[in-house]
Amino acid sequence: MKSVLIIGLGRLGHHLCINMSQLGNEVMIVDKDEECMQDLLPYATMAKVGDCTNEDVLKSLGIGNFDICFVCIGSNFQSSLEITSLIKEMGANYVVSKANRDIHAKFLLRNGADEVIYPDRDIAERLAVRHSANHVFDYIELTEGYSIFEIPPMKEWIGKSIRQLAIRSKYHVSILGIKTNGHLQLLPQADRLLTAEDHLMVVGLKKDIDRILANIH
Template identity: 80%
Template sequence: MIRLGNEVMIVDKEEKNVEDLLPVATAAKIGDCTNEEVLKSLGVGNFDICFVCIGSNFQSSLEITSLVKELGARYVVSKANRDIHAKFLLRNGADEVIYPDRDIAERLAVKHSANHVFDYVELAEGYSIFEIPPVAAWVGKSIQDLAVRTKYHVSILGIKSGGHLQILPRADRKLEADDHLMVVGLKKDVDKILANIK
């Protein structure tokens, strides 16, 4: 959030947890956010988004989520470790629940279970973005000539080459052996392409 140019206030009850971020955060406060008076003093209603990032103490996460929403937070994103936690967080004020540990674990599992997948980002409804090498038979041919959308039911969103990412490459762009293709599609369709990569 900070790198993207947002103003960020960090709050933790442990001083050592905020020390490293003091130079980069807009503000850093020390306080127990389960205390309503502490949250009131922060003015949570003035923020566009409040993130509740407590992973080890679900009771505190639930209390803080509920309190920040009651105090006028516009949008609350809370961290969950289990589905049952997510249900309670959503019922008690969270507008969105994230599972960072689970999401990273799933991403790594797909990336390291499938041969020739450099990276992977899950989207929605079964669709994902995969970073893969081109099939050997594709090298030297243009995207248009390959008709990957018609033949394989995937779209090429970008091509990484020499450390640079070209988004939405032109149809006449010829593929090179060391290209990394950013393709979007269903896993089953991408698996068919991967099966042709030696």
């Protein structure tokens, strides 16, 4: 369990509060608009109305007591930058700030953010990959070049085991899991036979996965 502070209750802040709470974390939420937090009160351990560009408001929160501080202000970059800088100066352990543009990310990282996220950009990239390529059920980029794809098996793989196919040595990708009828089996055994209903969670370089996709019909 972690102690989490969420500043700014737009869409990202709302989803973070609910999900962090459901995962068993203690969550404090702060926003200058009281109406934004009403539906989150059942999930938050603590809630405070206040303008976090005001140092006195931030000091009252006990910034150093939180494991993670999320700055989820996307509409006012100046406020996001000020808050990020202030909470780091006040002893924040780890600061995650939202950015909409690369130039914003650079300033945030220079002024105290330990991590910067681009939720809108990341969702757009994921949707673009899913709906541009045939036979891709889902996609997650890990690092530059490496990704996880959820794909169907090639026809010649059906009825054969992972060991028989030697997918890792032949195709330079690894099977992390197999999803069948919504149930995910992580790290499947080498003797697991593949079926037409399987969705394979494969990790590797995008160029290697693209070669597999080109042979799925």
